[in-house]
Amino acid sequence: MLFGATGDLAKRKLFPGLYRLAAAGRLPEEYAIIGSGRHSPGGDDEFRDSVGDGLRDSVDDIDDRVLSNLLQSLSFQTSDSDDGSDLAEAVRSARTRLGDGAQTLIYLSVPPRAMQPMIGMLGREGLAEGARVVVEKPFGTDLDTARELDATLKDVVDEDQVYRIDHFIGKEAVQNILAVRFANGLIEPAWHRNHLVSVQIDVPEELTIEGRGSFYESMGCFRDMISTHLCQVLGFVAMEPPVHLDPVSLRNEKAKVFEAMRPLDPDRVVFGQYDGYREEEGVADDSQVETFVALEAFIDTERWQGVPFYLRTGKALGATRRTVTLTFRSPPMALFGADDNEHSPNQLVLELTDSPEFQVRLLAKRPGPDLGLMPLDLSLGVADEDSDDTPLEAYERLLLDVMRGDQTLFTRADEVDRLWQVCQPVLDAPPPALTYASGSWGPQEALALPGAAGWRLPDA
Secondary structure, rough: OOOOOOOHHHHHHHHHHHHHHHOOOOOOOOOEEEEEEEOOOOOOHHHHHHHHHHHHOOOOOHHHHHHHHHHHOEEEEEEEOOOOOHHHHHHHHHHHHHOOOOOOOOEOOOOHHHHHHHHHHHHHHHOOOOOOEEEEOOOOOOOHHHHHHHHHHHHHHHHHHEEEEEEOOOOOOHHHHHHHHHHOOOOOOHHOOOOOOEEEEEEEEEOOOOOHHHHHHHHHHHHHHHHHHHHHHHHHHHHHOOOOHHEEEHHHHHHHHHEEEOOOOOEEEEEEEOOOOOOOOOOOOOOOOOEEEEEEEEEOOOOOOOOOOOEEEOEEOOOOOOOOEEEEOOOOOHOOOOOOOOOOOOEEEEEOOOEEEEEEEEEEEOOOOOEEEEEEEEOOOHHHHOHHEEEEHHHHHHHHHHHHHOOOOOOHHHHHHHHHHHHHHHHHHHEEEEEOOEOOOOHHHHOOOOHHHHOOOOOO
């Protein structure tokens, strides 16, 4: 079942993901997809035509046979939080047709205000019994609403049935943080406060809010990006080595990171709003909603004590990047006749693109008769022998994991609760949203946040 089947997320991500899984032979031989929502697209044929048109627009070199088989599996049944009886009958009919071994997946791609009522309907109609339930972020809008949502879920399903989806975690490059760190003896021993002075997690976007004015007015950048995407990346960067790469072990270690995070200090958080945001459709003329956030965070574990984590994200910035930068402590430079601050420190830079890419900044001898120093930047990409390997798009990967019953890359209830605890001080006392120019790197106060070392981006 796919709630919100005629919405933007379904069109841009979910149906293309299902198509790619079908094209790769990763869907079951027999399956049924029942789309649902308050308003019917006109019938099953109209629904299939709409999905087909969307897939032809978004998928290159589409295979007509694969597309036809996928579309034939589709149907649509209206429902809402008050009445799901017809939907329940459609699901029972599909399960009978598919056989006793059929597994039910429920994807809730609905607005935050509709999430709890829809979960209640699933419980009343018995639709969630034995099902895997995928819940889209936001998982509440503060600590209280997150706990209310979790209580509603727990009234209907067990935790092992819930898949809280954060598509950022499904990105190949985010998962590659684990491989680069734990599989390389050159790197893992240096991933420690004894060697590092800071960690930056930087996710700027050139795009504006792109017609999402009403959404941003209700959420803002802090709730949309920090309490979810960037903190989840922080969890992967900062976790201790798990005993196994299984759902329980990995999520246990990530939860320990969040438990050790200090609640954020509003005085070390900078909000910004790009010039022109208030002219966007759906935005209030006097809006104070932030479209940019930069902050300093700390993790009070033996490994990370005293090492600042700088997180930055926002709209209408100078570039679109997803970059993690580890800055290393510098040895004394006097041996080379240089001031300690004359040269930039060593850095390991992870570009979180679909194809793994890393940069290392070192110091080497400058050519010539003297033993002077010069920076040396090394770029590392995917080895040639791996060029045929195609990464799965984030939603494609996560949909496959739901079908497999693998919760490794999904967020657990205790993680959500702790992250809202960490973020709540900023929600209680938000800093003012400072105006910044489109195409810049945010307010000057944010640029100054890491001190003299500055941000890795823009590139030096």
